[in-house]
Amino acid sequence: MATAAPTVAACWERLPAEWRTERMLMAAGLVLAAIFLVAFCLVVSNVVRSAERQHEAFTAVAPAQVVSSIGNP
Structure with a gap:
């Protein structure tokens, strides 16, 4: 038989009291x-x-391409 997932309130109540403080x-x-x-x-x-x-x-590749394009119009 399938059981329903526990609700938030049920999970909250399972926590120890000292963990439930503000x-x-x-x-x-x-x-x-x-x-x-x-x-x-x-x-x-x-x-x-x-x-x-x-x-x-x-940027490492760009200057070489610029120089070669200037040298070869």
């Missing part, structure tokens, strides 16, 4: 926010690093 909930929220912030910064850092590599590769 201070603990705020601490848990801050921890989750910090984890999200670190993950977001890592993603942004990787995107910027990738863009810098592509820009360096592009």
Whole structure:
């Protein structure tokens, strides 16, 4: 027989009483926010690093092409 998924209230009641205090909930929220912030910064850092590599590769090739096109009208 299939059982229904537990409701939020049922999950809340299963937590120990000391975890259900306002201070603990705020601490848990801050921890989750910090984890999200670190993950977001890592993603942004990787995107910027990738863009810098592509820009360096592009600028390394461009001057040679410009010089050869100037020499050969």
